[in-house]
Amino acid sequence: MSRTYKVTGINLKTQVLGESDKIVTILTPEFGLIRAVAPGARKHNSSLGGRSGMFVVNELLIAKGRSLDKITQAQTLKTYPGLAKDLGKLAAGQYLAEIVLCQALSEQPQAELYELLNEHLQRLEALPRTDTSGIYAHLAHAVFHFLALGGLTPQVQVCCLTQHSLTPDFADPNWRVGFSVAAGGTVSLQAWETLRRDREQKKGGDRENSTLTPSPHAAIPGYQTVVHWQDIPVISCRLDATELAMLQQLSQPEIMQMDAARKYGWLSVEQILRQYAQYHLGRPIRSATLIDSYFAANHDATV
Numbered sequence: 001m002s003r004t005y006k007v008t009g010i011n012l013k014t015q016v017l018g019e020s021d022k023i024v025t026i027l028t029p030e031f032g033l034i035r036a037v038a039p040g041a042r043k044h045n046s047s048l049g050g051r052s053g054m055f056v057v058n059e060l061l062i063a064k065g066r067s068l069d070k071i072t073q074a075q076t077l078k079t080y081p082g083l084a085k086d087l088g089k090l091a092a093g094q095y096l097a098e099i100v101l102c103q104a105l106s107e108q109p110q111a112e113l114y115e116l117l118n119e120h121l122q123r124l125e126a127l128p129r130t131d132t133s134g135i136y137a138h139l140a141h142a143v144f145h146f147l148a149l150g151g152l153t154p155q156v157q158v159c160c161l162t163q164h165s166l167t168p169d170f171a172d173p174n175w176r177v178g179f180s181v182a183a184g185g186t187v188s189l190q191a192w193e194t195l196r197r198d199r200e201q202k203k204g205g206d207r208e209n210s211t212l213t214p215s216p217h218a219a220i221p222g223y224q225t226v227v228h229w230q231d232i233p234v235i236s237c238r239l240d241a242t243e244l245a246m247l248q249q250l251s252q253p254e255i256m257q258m259d260a261a262r263k264y265g266w267l268s269v270e271q272i273l274r275q276y277a278q279y280h281l282g283r284p285i286r287s288a289t290l291i292d293s294y295f296a297a298n299h300d301a302t303v
Contacts, residue, residue, distance in 0.1 A: 003064050007031060008077065010057045010118065012097045016042070023068065024052050025101065026060070029111040033104045036062050036069040048074055055080045055093055055121060078118075082125035088135050089124050091290035096120060096142055102281045103150045116145055132295065137266040139291070143273045144250040152280050154273070155185030156247045160233065162191045168241035168248075176238040179272055181279045183233035186244065196232055236275060243268050267295070 009026035017023050022041040026034050038052040051058050051074040061073035083089045100117050104110050120142035127134050147153055158165050160183045169175040178187040239247070242265050250269075278284050 004072065005031075005062055005064070007034070007060050007062065008057065009034070009060060010114065011052060011054055012101055014052060014054065020046075022048075022052050024071070027100060027104055027110060027114055027117065029114040030109060031106070032108045032110040033101070033106045034062070034069065036060075036071050037065075038071050038074075051076050053079075054097075055083060057118070080121050080125050083121065086129055088132060088291070088294040089127065091287050091294055092124050092135050092139050093121055094287040095139060095285055095291060096146070098285050098287055099143065099146050099277060099281070102283060103146065112149060113146075116142075116149060120145070133264075133266060135291065136270040136295070140246075140266060140270045140273055141250055143270070143277055147273070147277060147280075148251065152277075153251075154179075154247075154276050156244070156250075158186070159188040159191055160185050161187055161195060164188065164191075166244065168244045170241045170245075172241075175241050177244050178233075178235040179237050179239055180233035181236045181276050183231075186239075186247075187233055187235060189235075189238070192232070192235065199232060237268075237272060239268070239272070243272075247272070 007026075007028040007030050009028035011024050012027055013025035015023040015025075017037060020040050020042045022038045024036055024038050024041075026036065028034060038048045040046045041048040041052040043049065048071060050056070052071075056076060057078040058074045058076050060071055060075075063070045063072050080093070083093045096117060100113060104113055120138065123142075124135070124138050127138065144153075156166075160180060166177055166186055166188065168177075176189060178189050178192055179185065180187050246265055246269050274285060274288055
């Protein structure tokens, strides 16, 4: 078996190794995630210095090693300079990289994930520098697509409790629908309230019946009555008609056009998807704090 192999990959993470080396985590369409040493990459005159940077796409020749493989040649195919020049875009790219690192597998082809990441990085890079709130819109779009690819799509078209379709009511300014991170998506507040009332009435009836009519099986050793309850989901937040419509349209290939009325709607939608992704991926998205700080610093420029 050959001790070297060729791949095309995008750098998602780097770590310091020794005095001058780096460990680079790379997403490749052919073999999924690989970790390889970039020898001497931290030296001033190293040819691997720039090629081992974040979001650089390289054609690589890699030598197999006992514990870590080693990059022996690298030819850059594409970079995203627009991300490095804008803190908000860079933080958004790192945000997406964290999600990809949670989803990607090693030693298995990841062509769809690789193409999807590059597609959304290109969209982020193309954003005008003045479009601060557009970062949230593109993040929401990308996160929804990554979740869908990983089989974790939040349910936004129907109620998680009733499976009935949900249609935003734009005519009623007080119309709201719930979103439950744990239950996996949107919840009709009317259905939720009905379930809650039924549960309270059932509990009250059970307590009353238990004092008046003991179970005929109570004296049987080892007998246990099992009662099946439909869980009442915790409502993580409430969405208005515009926010629900935005969530429902995220499955489309192209993102909705940004307008002034939707700027802060995108902020809410991104926050919802962030909570959902963190819960179902089982880890926090650390780069999200950079996005929040960036948006807060540029808040005056977006209103």
